[in-house]
Amino acid sequence: MAKDYNSKVQHETIHKDREFDLINYGTNLNKQLNYVLDKIEEAERKITSLKTKEKIIDDMITRTNTLVEDFIAAKNYKLSGINQGHILTQFETLAQVQEMLIKYEDMIQKYIKMSIDIENHKMNAYTKLTSAKKEDKMNDEGYEKLMSAMHGLVSDSKQDSKQDSPQMLDAVRDQLKLEGY
Numbered sequence: 001m002a003k004d005y006n007s008k009v010q011h012e013t014i015h016k017d018r019e020f021d022l023i024n025y026g027t028n029l030n031k032q033l034n035y036v037l038d039k040i041e042e043a044e045r046k047i048t049s050l051k052t053k054e055k056i057i058d059d060m061i062t063r064t065n066t067l068v069e070d071f072i073a074a075k076n077y078k079l080s081g082i083n084q085g086h087i088l089t090q091f092e093t094l095a096q097v098q099e100m101l102i103k104y105e106d107m108i109q110k111y112i113k114m115s116i117d118i119e120n121h122k123m124n125a126y127t128k129l130t131s132a133k134k135e136d137k138m139n140d141e142g143y144e145k146l147m148s149a150m151h152g153l154v155s156d157s158k159q160d161s162k163q164d165s166p167q168m169l170d171a172v173r174d175q176l177k178l179e180g181y
Contacts, residue, residue, distance in 0.1 A: 017134070018132055018136075022125060026122060026125045029122045036114045036118060038116065047101065047104045050100055054094075054098070057093055057094045058088065064090055070086060152175070154176060
């Protein structure tokens with residue numbers, strides 16, 4: 001009886017340890033997901049800011065191009081060195097902004113992939129937890145059936161003390177086969 005109790009306690013301890021490990025794994029995945037989502041929001045804010053700056057620069061370039069076209073149309077293409085330098089600075093700034101936008105878009109794609117991976121890990125952890133609970137429930141049911149079968153055989157053997165031990169072992173095997181073991 002004490003042995004049965006000890007094995008049941010040991011089984012429950014293993015079950016609780018496994019469930020605790022899966023819960024910790026899920027908690028860690030959730031923390032990682034929150035971190036990634038925060039980074040995505042931060043990157044989206046930066047992209048919005050950069051797009052606003054890009055729009056301003058596009059407007060400046062459009063005005064500059066209009067100015068250049070006006071000078072060409074009037075055949076008055078004698079821009080001073082200051083105006084040419086201003087136009088070149090605007091083009092360089094635009095190129096830098098576009099390069100930064102490309103980098104931020106790449107970073108957002110990486111964060112999105114990471115968040116998808118984390119969601120997949122969470123689903124896998126949930127699936128493992130669910131299957132572990134089902135497995136433990138089936139093990140508990142099987143353990144209870146086995147114990148009741150053993151108890152029934154022991155009580156039968158006490159009543160029928162005329163059977164010798166090989167016949168008793170055969171009876172135990174037969175009963176276990178009937179129970180599905």
